[in-house]
Amino acid sequence: MDFELTTEQEILRKSVRDFSEKVIKPVAHELDEKEEFSYETMRAMGELGLFGMCVSEDYGGQGMDYISYCIAVEEVARVDGSHAATVAAGNSLGIGPLYYYGNEEQKRKYLPKLCTGEGLFGFGLTEPNAGSDAGNTQTSANLDGNEWVINGSKIFITNASTDITLGSTNLARTGVRPDGKKELSCIIVENGTPGFEARPMHGKLMWRASNTSELYFDNCRVPEENLMGKRGEGFHQMLGTLDRGRLAIGAMGLGGAQGAHEAALRYSKERIQFGKPIGTFQVNAFKLADMDMMVEAARLLLYKAAWLCDNKKPFGKLAAMAKLYCSEVMHDVANHAVQLHGGYGLMKEYDVERFYRDQKLLEIGEGTSEVQRLVIARLIGAI
Numbered sequence: 001m002d003f004e005l006t007t008e009q010e011i012l013r014k015s016v017r018d019f020s021e022k023v024i025k026p027v028a029h030e031l032d033e034k035e036e037f038s039y040e041t042m043r044a045m046g047e048l049g050l051f052g053m054c055v056s057e058d059y060g061g062q063g064m065d066y067i068s069y070c071i072a073v074e075e076v077a078r079v080d081g082s083h084a085a086t087v088a089a090g091n092s093l094g095i096g097p098l099y100y101y102g103n104e105e106q107k108r109k110y111l112p113k114l115c116t117g118e119g120l121f122g123f124g125l126t127e128p129n130a131g132s133d134a135g136n137t138q139t140s141a142n143l144d145g146n147e148w149v150i151n152g153s154k155i156f157i158t159n160a161s162t163d164i165t166l167g168s169t170n171l172a173r174t175g176v177r178p179d180g181k182k183e184l185s186c187i188i189v190e191n192g193t194p195g196f197e198a199r200p201m202h203g204k205l206m207w208r209a210s211n212t213s214e215l216y217f218d219n220c221r222v223p224e225e226n227l228m229g230k231r232g233e234g235f236h237q238m239l240g241t242l243d244r245g246r247l248a249i250g251a252m253g254l255g256g257a258q259g260a261h262e263a264a265l266r267y268s269k270e271r272i273q274f275g276k277p278i279g280t281f282q283v284n285a286f287k288l289a290d291m292d293m294m295v296e297a298a299r300l301l302l303y304k305a306a307w308l309c310d311n312k313k314p315f316g317k318l319a320a321m322a323k324l325y326c327s328e329v330m331h332d333v334a335n336h337a338v339q340l341h342g343g344y345g346l347m348k349e350y351d352v353e354r355f356y357r358d359q360k361l362l363e364i365g366e367g368t369s370e371v372q373r374l375v376i377a378r379l380i381g382a383i
C-alpha cells in the first residue's frame, strides 16, 4: 500500500490552500452575512483551475484524478463551505452529467465555458414532492413534433440561477415504460428559455454565499436534441452523478472538519482560564485528540473511495460511506470546536460559528444520512 500523495497532488493542495487563505478567507464572513454569491471569487476560482477538474483537456478541463479533486474541495472547505459548495456542485453536478452522459455536441457546446468557471450548470433532480424519493419525479416532458414541452418545478438547485448559469440538466417523466413504470429522462434546459424561470432562494441557515434556486417550467419548449443520452436512462444518469458527487460532499466534510479543528486547537492554546491555556485541561486536550483522530479516519476513507473511483473499481459503497462519515465527523468536530470557544464560538466574528452552521447541509444534501445508510445497507445485502 502507498499512502503518499503524488508531487502534483501535494502542489495542488498547497496552491489551493494558499489561494483559499488569501482570496476566500478575507471575504467569507461578509459574503455569508450578506447572503451574496461572489462573481469575483468565482472568476478567481475558475482561473485557478477549480472547475472541470476531472474533465479531459480536450474539452478544456484539467484532466486530474478524483483524489486531486477531493483535495481541492477539501482545501476550499477548510476555509469556507459556501465556496466549496460552488466548486463541488459546479464540478460534480453541473459538469458531471454533461461530461459522462452528454453527446459530443452537448459537450463541445457547454464544457469549455464550464471548465473555465465562466459558466455554471444546475442539476435538477429534487422536487417539492420528490426529495429522498427522487424517482417520484412529477416534472413531465412530452414530445411535440421535434420539441420537448416541459411542465413542473424543481427546488434547492445549486448554481442554477446565477448571472453566469448557462442552464441545467433536469430529470423529467417522458412516458411510461413497457412494464408500466415511469420513463425518466434527463433534458437540458438553457437559462433564458421562454417558459423557464430560475429563482434564487434566500434565507438559508448555511452555505449562504452559494446560489440555491427554484426552477419553474411552464410549457417550456426545448429542442428534441436537448435529451441527454438515451431516453429512459435519466434516473440511472442521476444516480451515477450522485455516486461521484458524494466524494465531493465527503471532501467538504473533511475540509470543514479540518478547518474547525485547526481553529479550535489555535484557540485552545490562546485562551487562558484558571491561569492556564484551556487546551491543557485534560478534558479539552482529549477532545482535541479525538477531533484529530476523526479527521484522519475521515481522510483515509474518502481517499480510498476516490482511489477506487480513479482505478475504475466499484466505489459506490465507499462513496456513500465517505459522504456519511465525513459529514458526521464535521458535525462532531464543529460542535466540539464551538464548545471549546465557549461563548465566543457563538459569535459571528469567529469562523467556527459559520462551520457549525455549514456542516448541517452535508447530512442532508445529495442524499440524507438516512439515505446513505439505506444505500450501504442495500449494498451489503442487509435489505
Ligand SMILES: Cc1cc2nc3c(=O)[nH]c(=O)nc-3n(C[C@H](O)[C@H](O)[C@H](O)COP(=O)(O)OP(=O)(O)OC[C@H]3O[C@@H](n4cnc5c(N)ncnc54)[C@H](O)[C@@H]3O)c2cc1C
Pocket: 089, 093, 122, 123, 124, 125, 126, 128, 130, 131, 132, 133, 155, 156, 157, 158, 159, 207, 212, 361, 364, 365, 366, 367, 368, 369, 370, 371, 374
Ligand atoms: C442548500 C441545498 C442545496 C441543494 N442542491 C441540490 C441540487 O443541486 N440538486 C438537487 O437535485 N437537489 C439539491 N438539494 C436537495 C437535497 O438533495 C434534498 O434536500 C435531499 O435529498 C433531501 O430531500 P428533502 O429535502 O425533500 O427531504 P425528505 O426526503 O422529505 O426527507 C425528510 C426526512 O425524512 C428522512 N427520510 C426520507 N425517506 C426516508 C427513508 N426511506 N428512510 C428513512 N428516512 C427517510 C430523510 O432522511 C430526512 O431526515 C439541495 C438541498 C439544499 C438544502
